[in-house]
Amino acid sequence: MSFKAIPGQPAAKRMLQNSLRRGKVSHAYIFSGPVGTGRRQMALALAKALYCRHRTEDQDACGECLDCRKVAHGNHPDIHIVEPEGQTIKIDQIRALQKEFAYKATASATKIYILVQAERMTSQAANSLLKFLEEPASSVVAILITENGNGLLPTIQSRAQWISFTPMPRGDMVTVLQQEGHALPLILPAVHLAAGVDAARELVTAPWFAEMRNVVIQLAREACTRFPQAFMTIQQRLAKSELAEHLPTFYDLLVLWLKDMVQLTLMRQEHLVYKDQTDWMAQIARTKDVREWIRITGQALELQKRLRSNANPQLLLEKTIISIQGG
Structure with a gap:
């Protein structure tokens, strides 16, 4: 997944690509917005661009180098994705992450962790993560994916750069899905029920x-x-x-x-x-x-x-x- 392959979200792309261009990528991001707006894909696009050995002029990943292929195939050793176990993200998951990140990155200078549904951290997990954000053991980029960034601890919010994801215009979603060959009678209700083309596509199919x-x-x-x-x-x-x-x-x-x-x-x-x-x-x-x-x-x-x-x-x-x- 590259930035250009993600439909919509021009403001989010611009902020991230400008950070890459200036060499000032934040140590922590909050990707906040509705389900289906491309937050996870954007997190992986950022990771791919950070690790890419032949980044393009617009700060996008080349998609062909070894690191790009590892990210695309989900086996890059320095990317760690944490998702809720059951209903919540538990403190043991954050502790395991901290232990893993105590070691130096194996393939690059930076390690990345992505917390999916970050608002579902228990209070103990959130406080443990806060300490980790304040005192990372090595070069780390954290990406917290959430439907409600305001549901995170204020102290976590204050230590991360907020990237807002907005619902994709319905007309744009209709165009994308029609180009993919989906039937218009299904596309029209789907784009009214989904905030992004990925979520709409899931319904249509x-x-x-x-x-x-x-x-x-x-x-x-x-x-x-x-x-x-x-x-x-x-x-x-x-x-x-x-x-x-x-x-x-x-x-x-x-x-x-x-x-x-x-x-x-x-x-x-x-x-x-x-x-x-x-x-x-x-x-x-x-x-x-x-x-x-x-x-x-x-x-x-x-x-x-x-x-x-x-x-x-x-x-x-x-x-x-x-x-x-x-x-």
Whole structure:
């Protein structure tokens, strides 16, 4: 992975490449931003550029030297990646890292460690890491990857350079995924649910995602035209299937459908998510006024919140269908 191969994030790339150009790479970084925005790929791109023997003029890795190949294949001896064991990153993991880094780098002058989901460190692990940041045993670069940099200890934040990762523009994600040959009907909802192209690609290529989209379309249509059948569909295709594991995404996709209905009621079709379903959706949209569709959307969002609170899933689904029907 090189900087130029990572879509988006121009500000993050510029900051890192300028640091490499000036020879002033920080001893610690916080890569903070939503899942799917390329934080891990950027960490590896920085590592590859640091170790590269033939760095390009724009401070990117050549991708061909021995060190570049080792980073790409995940076997560079001076890069250590720490991820949560279970729910947290534990103090024993940080201690093992400190012990490993007590030795000199084997292949280069610098060792790098990457903490994935750094906000999930226990308090003991975070305090141990803080001491390590203050007193590294050798030349070290730390990269803390997190969804919420503010969730880290303030003392850790103050000792690291903050690099913010922002959601990639949807239009850019659509372009990338279309160029890769993915189907537009799946791309459009995926880019609304993901912050970056990697996360969107993961959805688009997941078989369950395509099936869930089809279920949302079927249930929405049945709720409006063949109401009793919708309850059978809930039983057969949601409640008692593998899709039951992805009910939060069902609500995400349903809310996107309802927002399309609001737009169709207002005679707007420029930014629809379910573009391939416009004909029948436009007919149904006219059966209610815009205030009713907005009310139903609000109810769906409220039922989604209750799902997160461990309410009965099947009961919530049935209430959702009744709400769409107008009951």
